[in-house]
Amino acid sequence: MTHEPSAAQKAIGDIAPKLADLTDEVLFGDVWEREGLSPRDRSLVTVTALVALYRSDQLGFHLKLALENGLREQELAETITHLAFYAGWPNAMGAAGQLKAILADAD
Structure with a gap:
C-alpha cells in the first residue's frame, strides 16, 4: 500500500x-x-508566532492549516491587525497579503 x-x-x-x-x-x-491545546488554538499560536517573527516562508502553510483547523478569515485578519502594533507593521502587512492570496486561491 x-x-x-x-x-x-x-x-x-x-x-x-x-x-x-x-x-x-x-x-x-x-x-x-x-491534549493541552486544540488544533485550532495551536494554529492561532503558531500563526501569531510566525507573523511576529516574520517567518513568511512557513506562514502560508500555517494560515491554510489554521483555516482547516476552524479559524475564520475574520479571526485571522483580526489577529494580524492586532499584531501590527506588537510585532511591527511590515510583518502584519506581509501576513495580510499572504492571507488575501490564500483566500483568493480558495475561491
Missing part, C-alpha cells in the same frame, strides 16, 4: 530526510497531537 508523501517529505525529504521525518513524527505526530 502506497501513501502520499507528507508536505515535509515533498518539500525537503530529498535534501534533509531526517528533518522531514522529525517534522512528521515529532512536530506533527507528537507536539500537534498533545
